[in-house]
Every structure is written in C-alpha cells, then in structure tokens.
Amino acid sequence: MVDSILIATQAGRALAEAARRAGLRPYVADLFGDADTLEAAEAYRALPGRFGTAPCAAETLAALDDLADAAGHPIGLVLGSGFEDAPDLVAHLARRHRLLGASAETIVRLKDPMAFATLCAQLRVPHPAVTVDPPDEPSHWLLKRIGGSGGSHIRAATRSPPPPGHYLQVRVPGRPHALNVLANGRAIEILAVTEQWCAPTPSRPFRYAGALVRGAAEPGAVPGSVVAAVADAAARIVAATGLSGLASADILVDGTDWWLMEINPRPGATLDILDRRAVPMLEAHIAACQGTIPELGPAPVGAAAAQICYADQAYAPVPGLDWPAHVHDRPRPGSVVRRDAPLCTVLAEGADRAGALALLESRTARLRAVLAAKKTLVRGSPR
Structure with missing residues (x-):
C-alpha cells in the first residue's frame, strides 16, 4: 500500500x-x-x-x-x-x-519580526532594522504584515505607527534572490540560488511574480562569496532554531553586500523548479524532518522558471480551456477569479537562463491571447 x-x-x-x-x-x-x-x-x-x-x-x-x-x-x-x-x-x-516541517516554536523565532531581528543580531547576520514605532522618515521604511507571504502585503510606510499585526522594516538596496536549502535541524544542504522578480501594481508594488534557477554550467546568480556567507548564516540560524525540511532564505544582494530579509520555513513557490533531481524534493523534505539529509544527486543541467499569471480582468466565470501542459494551478471552469488575483502558474525550462525566460514570456503571452479571445466578462466576487 x-x-x-x-x-x-x-x-x-x-x-x-x-x-x-x-x-x-x-x-x-x-x-x-x-x-x-x-x-x-x-x-x-x-x-x-x-x-x-x-x-x-x-x-x-x-x-x-x-x-x-x-x-x-x-x-x-x-x-x-x-x-x-x-x-x-x-x-x-x-x-x-x-x-x-517547522515546529510552532521555530516559526515564532523565524517569523516574529522582533524575535528574528534579535536572532540575526546575536548571530551577526546582516538584516534590515525593524520597528513598530512611527517613523521619522517614512520614505526610508516599508510596512509589512507579520507572517505575510507573496509580497502583496508590503507597502510604503507612512508617518502613522504600524497597524496591529504589522511592523516597519528599513529599506535596503539590492536585487531579490533566495538561497533554497534542505535543513535537518542542525545543518543545511544548498539546493539552489534562485532569482526572483515582482509583478507590481499601484497598490501592491512588491507583489511576487516568479523565480528562476540557472543551468548548472552558467555563472552564478550572485557572487560565490555571497552564497557562502548566506549559507553560513542560514546554517547557524537552522542550528539555533531547529528548523527542518525544505526552506528558503530571502536576500537582497547589492554587489558583494547582502541582507537577509526573512527565512521561509516551508516548501515555497520555487518547488516546481527545484523538484527536478533524482531524489524527489518531498521525499528529501521528509527525510530531513527525520534528521537525515539524503544524497540528492547532481543539479539539473538546464535552467527552469515559473511565473504567476495574474488576471488582468476578472473572470466570472472562468471559461473552459484546453490548458497547455506547462500551465498549472488551473482554475476550474465556472469558478471566479477576480482582477489582479493569481489566475495560474506558467512553467518553462531551457538550456540556460535566457532560453528559459524567453520561453516563459512567450508562453505567458500566448496564454493571455487565448484568454482575451474568449472575451470573458469581468465582474465577480473574489476568488
């Protein structure tokens, strides 16, 4: 069985x-x-x-x-x-x-912004300052929701104090990446460094859009010295918190400078593009939660990318479509997807970064053309 x-x-x-x-x-x-x-x-x-x-x-x-x-x-x-x-x-x-996966105690230490900032300070890990006090210079700060994911919860700060369940984090420069790891409560195995990008709207300027992992033979997405430093920091955080399973460290990288923004103590949005090794990722996750990091085999040769296709109009209802195999998270026909909500996920693989991104964009454009041709009208309750 x-x-x-x-x-x-x-x-x-x-x-x-x-x-x-x-x-x-x-x-x-x-x-x-x-x-x-x-x-x-x-x-x-x-x-x-x-x-x-x-x-x-x-x-x-x-x-x-x-x-x-x-x-x-x-x-x-x-x-x-x-x-x-x-x-x-x-x-x-x-x-x-x-x-x-992560215990409740581990989640508190990693996702409570004040506790995490204290932990990073103790371990000497570069991390942007956080506060719950009204800012003197709002333009220097971002408003975030505690435990938020996907970037849609991030806003520019105002002079007001953060509302309940929110906090302020100082702005730092850099491009977003993530160190994806497998942890067993004591140590980590690096899975990949992924690049990330946003799909901004006026009210959600940091909304997550997608991620890419480069091919094995390509130059790294970030300098090797930064990868080593982030990996060392992640390993020390894992040892301090007992984190186990698939996880990711979100970072901003500016040349050789970097800041750890947060640790995601769970399988994340990059699972599709990471699960291409001889050992399935969920099998590795379970083994790591039991204390063992398995031999995963070599990293995939080619690059892979995944991108959320947000609805540019509301679908009420979603039309019946013959979805291509590279489209996932397919809403059921007759369901409702509001405008700007996630409609589906588009995947692409290529020999290298450029090839994967080009295919991703062409697939997304073709999908939008098909949806537009359906002329489905907009209004409906949120998905």
Whole structure:
C-alpha cells in the first residue's frame, strides 16, 4: 500500500504533485481547489479564507481530521504557505498529526519580526532594522504584515505607527534572490540560488511574480562569496532554531553586500523548479524532518522558471480551456477569479537562463491571447 500524506496550504497543487513524484498519496486542504490540484489529490477539502491570511483554525482542524480519517494512517502533515502568522494553530495541528516541517516554536523565532531581528543580531547576520514605532522618515521604511507571504502585503510606510499585526522594516538596496536549502535541524544542504522578480501594481508594488534557477554550467546568480556567507548564516540560524525540511532564505544582494530579509520555513513557490533531481524534493523534505539529509544527486543541467499569471480582468466565470501542459494551478471552469488575483502558474525550462525566460514570456503571452479571445466578462466576487 502506498503511504498517504496530509497537505494544508493556501494553494496545494505544487505540494500534491510533489507528493505524487515522491510515490505518496496526497490528501489536500487548500483555499482554491484548482482543477489540477483535484487531479493530483487522493481526496480534497476546501479551506475557507482569503489568500494571504491564515485559514480559520476550527475549520482547518476539522478538514484535516476528516482527511486523516479518509487517509487511514497518513505518515504526517506538510504545511505550505499561510501558517506563518498562526503558530498557535500549527501547535494545535502538531498535537493531532505528525508535523513534517517547522515546529510552532521555530516559526515564532523565524517569523516574529522582533524575535528574528534579535536572532540575526546575536548571530551577526546582516538584516534590515525593524520597528513598530512611527517613523521619522517614512520614505526610508516599508510596512509589512507579520507572517505575510507573496509580497502583496508590503507597502510604503507612512508617518502613522504600524497597524496591529504589522511592523516597519528599513529599506535596503539590492536585487531579490533566495538561497533554497534542505535543513535537518542542525545543518543545511544548498539546493539552489534562485532569482526572483515582482509583478507590481499601484497598490501592491512588491507583489511576487516568479523565480528562476540557472543551468548548472552558467555563472552564478550572485557572487560565490555571497552564497557562502548566506549559507553560513542560514546554517547557524537552522542550528539555533531547529528548523527542518525544505526552506528558503530571502536576500537582497547589492554587489558583494547582502541582507537577509526573512527565512521561509516551508516548501515555497520555487518547488516546481527545484523538484527536478533524482531524489524527489518531498521525499528529501521528509527525510530531513527525520534528521537525515539524503544524497540528492547532481543539479539539473538546464535552467527552469515559473511565473504567476495574474488576471488582468476578472473572470466570472472562468471559461473552459484546453490548458497547455506547462500551465498549472488551473482554475476550474465556472469558478471566479477576480482582477489582479493569481489566475495560474506558467512553467518553462531551457538550456540556460535566457532560453528559459524567453520561453516563459512567450508562453505567458500566448496564454493571455487565448484568454482575451474568449472575451470573458469581468465582474465577480473574489476568488
């Protein structure tokens, strides 16, 4: 009998497909119930809530209890995005299911901005200053939501103090990258350095758009000295917090200067482009959570990229489409996607960075042309 595994996250398709690649039967709870999530899941339960906020505790617990009953004896629970600002819920889930990933205590140390800033100061890791006091010079600061993900929660600061659940972080220069790692609570294995970019709107200037991992033979995305320094910092943070499983360190890099912005203590948006080795990423994640970092095999030769295609109009309803194989997170026909919400994810691989990006952009443009030709009209309630 193939082992079953529980998955709870905001959007569960990538983790569900990763579970299938690892030879597991995924039982999934998420916000969207996209068509390919339902195809990959052995069973599915919807989570109420809004993208970017923690799901309702009582309904999340009920959904996972229901899925656990359907799964029989799942090997554990993997959490994706959406739980970083809900450590109490994570602790409750860990008492009911075997948690494969960061503990509630680890999440608090990594995602509470003041605790994380203190940890970075103790370990002498470069990290932008944070505060909850009104700023003297608002243009020097950014307003962020505690536990936020995806960049949509980041705003320019004003002279007002941060509202409840928010904090200020000083602006620093640099281009966004991430060091993607596998941690076992004591040490790390570097998986890749990924480049990231934004899809800004007037109200969401730092909205996450996509990520790319270069081919194995290409020059590194950041200087080798920076990679070594970030890896050393990440290893020391892992040892201090007991973080285990797939994780990423978000950094801004300006020449040879760098700042650690945050640690994402979970499988993230880069899972699709990382899960191309001989050992499936979710299999490696589970092993690391049990204390062992497996031999993963060589990094893939080619480059890979993934990009969120945001809706440039509302789809109410989403039309029936013959989605190409490189399009994922496909909304079900008849569902509603509001304007500027994530519509789907486009993937591309290439011999190198330039090839992968060119294919990604052409695929995204063709998809938008097909959607425009459908002339689906706009208005509807949020997805």
